[in-house]
Amino acid sequence: MKFSLKGRKGAKQSEKPEATATGSDSAEPAASTSPAPGESATSVEAASVSGQALRLMLPGLLVLFLALMGGTLFLVDEQTGNDVEFLILFDEQQVLSQQIARDMAQVQNAEEHTYALLRKGVQRYDGILKIMQAGNPAIGLPALPPEVRGPLQSMEKSWQTIRTGVTETLGHEQRLLSLNTQLGEFRGELAGIVQLSNQMANNLVSTGADRAQIQHSGHINTLFERIAGSLHTVAMVREGLVATVDGFGRENVLVGDMINALVVGDPSMGVAAVPDANTRQMLEKLARRFRGQTDNVGKIIETAVELFNIPEINHTILHDSDALLASIQKLHGAYENWAEHRWVSAVLAMVFGGLALLCLIALGIQMTRDATARAQEARQREEEARKGEEATREVTRRSENAILTLLDEIAALADGDLTTHATVTEEITGTIADAMNYAVETMRDLVTNINKTAVEVAHAAEFTRGTAIELSSASVKQAEEIAVTTKTIQSMATSAERVSNTAIQSSEVAKKSVAIANKGGQAVRDTIQGMDNIRENIQDTSKRIKRLGESSQEIGDIIGLIDDIADQTNILALNAAIQASTAGEAGRGFAVVADEVQRLAERAGQATKQIEALVKTIQSDTNEAVSSMERSTEGVVSVAQQAEGAGSSLKNIESVSQHLAALIQKMSEASQEQSDQATSVAQTMSGIQEVTDNTRKGTAETAKSVGSLADLVDSLRKSVAGFRLPSTGEDTVIGIPTSIPTPAENGKDGQAQLG
Known part of the structure; x- marks a missing residue:
């Protein structure tokens, strides 16, 4: 590169002091606007460390709260299933307590199926009691909690009393069957x-x-x-x-x-x-x-x-069955009270879900802020580098104008050799040489400053690019974790929906049980009404038979009177016969009449005796019929009382079934609400995943911007690569150290990381 100095020597010499002054003045603003590299790096590093700590802490809290929410929902689901099982067992116990008492009242019929029902009922009750005490591992049902052990022991004590009597009765099974046959x-x-x-x-x-x-x-x-x-x-x-x-x-x-x-x-x-x-x-x-x-x-x-002790056993069991039913109901109430006050509930799961949602929101906000801050910092550094480059170009331009006067004398300087030194003599060229030397010295300082600035900018760009890549990798990992969490929440929503469907089916079964109990209660009431009608008919028949007995008594009195008349007639006939025999031949006809009257009186006496015997037999039969009617009335009253007891038991069963249906309906509504909330959380997680994807894309754009900044730094390096400085023990070629990655390499690595 060569320039002509004809006609410009004097002008350039006169402009030298002004150019030097201007260059000095322009260098000061450039230096004043240049950011302190140490201070900027320190603030960025501190912000990066704090942001990194926050990003590491928030995902951990998110996973913790999600795990707690899932565990709580699992426990609530399991406890709900256990509650349903125990409620079914409580209802079955109440039915068995009354069924066993009813079967014991019918044991006198001595039918084999009655004993089979009794034996089966005792075995089933023992099995339920064992489940309540030790649980049922086959279906994962635990034992009753320690808080209800007191009512459980009271119920067990009442049951042992009844069980002893039933066992003793079953021991007489063969005797009762034999007695019935005989x-x-x-x-x-x-x-x-x-x-x-x-x-x-x-x-x-x-x-x-x-x-x-x-x-x-x-x-x-x-x-x-x-x-x-x-x-x-x-x-x-x-x-x-x-x-x-x-x-x-x-x-x-x-x-x-x-x-x-x-x-x-x-x-x-x-x-x-x-x-x-x-x-x-x-x-x-x-x-x-x-x-x-x-x-x-x-x-x-x-x-x-x-079998003398069988009636006493039946009476004891009938009395103790009411106490057993009351103890079962007390145990039922104690369990419901414990279930209402336990600390693991759907509310706790919703609290954990809310905390997890807050962590997700905080994590998204933090990542957005970090990305925005880093992008703003990168833009600020790019602007500062652009301003520094403009200042450098201005100084270079003025320096080149000052050097033009010496190009003819120092050809190497035109090729960028700053090691050239013009000889200063006392000639007029000494001033020019002095100005040239001054300009060369200024160029040396300027190129050195450009070199240092380019190195710092390259390091800063590399640090920024690494941070962007790390942030992008964290965004990808976070997106994957959010996707897994979303799938988990969707699975939990599906499970909650299944629980809700199961609770709805249980509600339908409970409604059917209520309907059946209503029909049973109506049947028992109809039976009681029929027994009352039978009792009234028996009482009416008994009254009629009593009136018949009274009438037969009157007939007996009349027969007695007729018998007395027959006796008197017989005596009169005997007297008449005696009188006729004393009258001789004249009384013979009268004697014949007296004999006929006597035979008639005897026949009448015999007939009255037969009638009297028949009347007494009728009276005896009437009394026995009245007694039989009274016993039948007592039997009907006893059966009516038993039917009333069965009706009361069915009313209790109906009440329990209705209560069970209400509880299952509440559990169904709670399960549906849990399913809706889990679905809402899944939708929120999908929204957060979209925010995370946008953050990852923004981080990728930031990495590309940093790559562009690295390209600008490379251009700056190339612009000063041809200058040569005086030897200082190192390579005299001006340039950026080769250890700094080129923009192309940065872009390739960044794409690999982002991919």
Whole structure:
């Protein structure tokens, strides 16, 4: 590069002081506007360290709160399932407590399925109690909490009392079944015996038997009726069993003695042997059939004696079943109270979710602020570098104008060799040489400053680019973590929805249970109404039979009067016959009339005796019918009371079922609310993921801007690469150290990092 100095030497020489002064003046503003590199690097580094610490802390808190929220939701879901299981167990216990008491009241029927139901109910209740005490690992159900152990122990104590009685009753199963079989056989045989006894009584009346014999046969029929009633009491195995069995044995012995008295006669009973052969055959057949049941009667009495304590057991169980039901309800209430006050709930999960959301928002804000601050700092540094470059160019331009006067003398200086030194002589060129030397010295200082500034800017650009790449990598990692978290929350929302669907299905089942309990309650009420109608009919029939007995009593009084008249007529006929015999032949016709009147009076007396025997038999049968009606009324009242008890139990079951349906409905609503909240959190996470993607893109743009700044620094280096400075023990070629990455390399590395 060569310049012509003709016609310009004087001008350039005159302009030298001004140019020098201007260069000095322009260098000062450049130096004053240049930022202090140490101070800028220190502030950036401090801000980077604090931002980095905050970015590391916020994701950790986010993961912690999300884990706590997930764990809390899992616990709430598990506890909700446990609550449903325990509520079902409580309801089943209440039903079993009443079912066992009802089956025990029906145990006198001695049917095998009754004992099977009792045994199954006891086993199921024991299984439920074991689950409450130790849990059920098969379905992951824990034991009841220690807070309800007191009511649980009270319920267990009540159950052990009932269980002991039921176990003892089940131990008598074979005896009860055997007693029922024996009673059935004896009852069938007794019906034939009673029929034969009635035929025998009718035959006595028709053959004109003695009045005492007819009364005796009527008494036998009455005893047969009492034996039938005793069989009913023994079969029911209820209170008064001891007295009933004792009376049953004595009545059987008495019937045998009375039948034997009619056959062979018994003066102690005032009964003579029956003379009629046909009647005697009937009596002998009746005696043989009745004696044939002696062994069966003995077995019945022996078996019944072993069951004396069964009525007391039934009474105790019926009384204790109410206490057991109350203890179960108390345990149920204690568990519900504990469940309402436990610390793990959906509210705690929502609190953790809110804290996680706040951490996400804070993390997004922090990353946005960091990216904005770094981009602003990079733009500020780029502006400062641009201003410094402009100042440098101005100084260079003025320096070149000052050097133009020396280009002819120093050709190497035109090639950028600043080691050239013009010889200063006393000639006029000495001033020019001095000015040239001064300009060269100024150029040396300027190029040195440019070199240092370029190195600092290159280092700053490299540091900024590394920070941007690190921020971009953190943004990518954060996006991945947010994506995983979003999937987790969506999975939790799906799980909450499944829980909600399960709770809805449970609510439908509970509603069906309420409907079934309503139908059962209506059926029991209809049964009670029917029992009341039966009782009224029995009472009306009893009144009619009592009136019949009173009428038969009046008939007996009239028959007695007729009997007295017949006796008097007989006496009068006897007197008339005596008078006729004393009258001789004249009274013979009157004697014939007296004999006819006497025979008529005897027949009338016999007829009145037969009628009297029949009336007494009717009265006895009427009394037995009244007693039977009263026992039937008592039985109907007892059954009605049991039905009322069953109705009360069904009302309790209906109330419990309605309460269970309400609880399940609340759990369904809570599960639906949890599902909606989880869905909302998932949508919020998607929004935060979009913000993170935008931040990552902004960081990539910042890295590209830093790459452009590195290109500008490289251009500045190239602009001063041709100058040569005096030797100082190092390479004299002006340039930026090769350890600084070129912009192209920075861009390549940055793309690799961003990718």
